[in-house]
Every structure is written in C-alpha cells, then in structure tokens.
Amino acid sequence: MKIDLSIITKSINKELTQEADISLTSFRSRLGDFPIVRKAPVTLQIRNEENAAVFVKGTVDIDVMIPCARCLEEVRTPIRFDIDKKLTVREEGLVDEEMEEPDYLIGFELDVDKLVYAEILVNWPMRVLCKDDCKGICKVCGMNLNKGACSCQRTELDPRMQQSKIYLTGLRRCKQMSICPKNKSSKGRRDKRRANWKMSAPTLVKCSKCGELMMPHRVCKNCGSYNKKEIIAQD
Numbered sequence: 166m167k168i169d170l171s172i173i174t175k176s177i178n179k180e181l182t183q184e185a186d187i188s189l190t191s192f193r194s195r196l197g198d199f200p201i202v203r204k205a206p207v208t209l210q211i212r213n214e215e216n217a218a219v220f221v222k223g224t225v226d227i228d229v230m231i232p233c234a235r236c237l238e239e240v241r242t243p244i245r246f247d248i249d250k251k252l253t254v255r256e257e258g259l260v261d262e263e264m265e266e267p268d269y270l271i272g273f274e275l276d277v278d279k280l281v282y283a284e285i286l287v288n289w290p291m292r293v294l295c296k297d298d299c300k301g302i303c304k305v306c307g308m309n310l311n312k313g314a315c316s317c318q319r320t321e322l323d324p325r326m327q328q329s330k331i332y333l334t335g336l337r338r339c340k341q342m343s344i345c346p347k348n349k350s351s352k353g354r355r356d357k358r359r360a361n362w363k364m365s366a367p368t369l370v371k372c373s374k375c376g377e378l379m380m381p382h383r384v385c386k387n388c389g390s391y392n393k394k395e396i397i398a399q400d
C-alpha cells in the first residue's frame with residue numbers, strides 16, 4: 166500500500182492517522198524465503214512538525230515461519246516492533262537522512278510494504294529454537310533427535326582428551342576467522358613502544374685548549390686540537 170504524504174505537508178502541524186494493510190506474503194532475503202502466516206494492519210500516526218519534518222510512527226505485528234537453528238523444523242515466530250521515522254521535508258520530496266537510499270520513499274509517496282520490509286530486516290531474530298532443550302539433528306544421518314534416537318554409532322571421547330579438543334577447536338576457529346595470526350601485535354602494544362621513543366640531549370664537554378663545547382673524544386671544531394695537541398691546522 167502506498168500513502169501520499171503531500172497533503173499533510175501543505176498544512177503546518179497537521180496530524181493524520183492512516184491504517185494500512187500489509188500485502189507481503191513472505192519475507193525474502195539471502196537466508197531464504199520465510200512465509201508470513203499472520204499480519205495485522207499497521208496503524209500509522211503521521212504528524213507534520215513546523216513543515217520541516219514529518220514523523221511517522223506505528224507498530225508492526227506479524228508471525229513468520231522460521232526454521233529452528235538446531236533441528237531445522239519450522240517454528241511460528243512472532244515479530245513485533247515499532248516504527249519511528251523522521252522524514253525531512255524538501256522541495257523534491259521527503260528524505261530519510263538516517264538511510265542513504267531508502268527505497269520506500271519516492272518523492273512524497275510512502276510505500277508501506279517496503280518500509281515494513283526494511284524494518285523486518287533490522288528486527289530479524291538472531292536465533293530461533295523450537296524449544297530450549299532442542300536436541301537438534303544427527304550429524305551422520307540427519308534424523309531429528311527430538312522425535313527419537315537414531316541407530317548411528319557414536320564413539321565417546323576420552324574425558325582426558327576433552328580439554329585438548331576444546332583447545333584445538335578454538336585454535337581452528339581463530340585460524341578460520343584470521344583474528345590471531347602468527348606474530349601479531351595489537352595497535353595498543355605498538356603505540357606503547359613508540360611512546361618511549363624520546364630525544365635526549367647530547368653529552369658535551371669543554372675543549373681543554375680553547376674551552377668551547379664539543380663532543381667527547383672528538384677533534385675540536387673551533388681550534389682543531391685534541392687533548393691539547395693540534396690535529397688540524399687553523400688558518
């Protein structure tokens with residue numbers, strides 16, 4: 166559904182309540198296609214503030230079928246979030262300054278479905294489980310262990326080797342993620358070393374002949390002598 170907001174921008178401090186239906190039947194992303202099994206109409210509160218900005222507020226309440234992270238069985242997952250957008254009013258249309266190129270705004274026209282899609286993407290759950298004690302699937306045959314035990318043979322690990330397994334697993338993950346390469350020094354440690362790099366004043370002594378300051382164990386540049394003996398003839 167699309168809403169024309171040009172009307173509200175013509176009246177300063179005007180408020181409008183608009184109920185919009187969501188036409189999305191599924192949520193598609195790189196992770197897959199997730200059916201939307203329930204969706205409530207979105208009631209949007211739209212307000213023009215001093216003809217400088219338009220505030221759009223509302224609440225989205227939907228149910229999406231998402232596979233369990235362990236057993237891959239689809240779980241009906243409720244997703245509920247609030248919409249709170251500030252749109253800047255310009256001559257060419259409304260602009261969302263928090264997003265670089267929002268596709269839900271074309272001039273003064275607001276596409277509710279694209280707005281809801283963008284907000285679902287931000288509020289998508291990190292992990293979904295069918296139940297807290299989900300047993301997952303067998304790594305060998307792929308059977309759902311919540312429905313029963315499979316006949317695959319499992320070799321129990323010697324408890325004395327458990328710590329070695331944990332260490333090797335962590336080391337393997339570090340190499341895969343490239344977070345701890347060999348001979349790696351952090352920026353903090355590097356900067357601490359550089360903080361101790363300081364210039365020191367050179368040690369100077371008086372020439373035994375002319376009394377000018379000079380580097381020790383050097384020929385005097387003023388009189389050309391060393392240890393009261395003339396080394397370089399002076400004109």
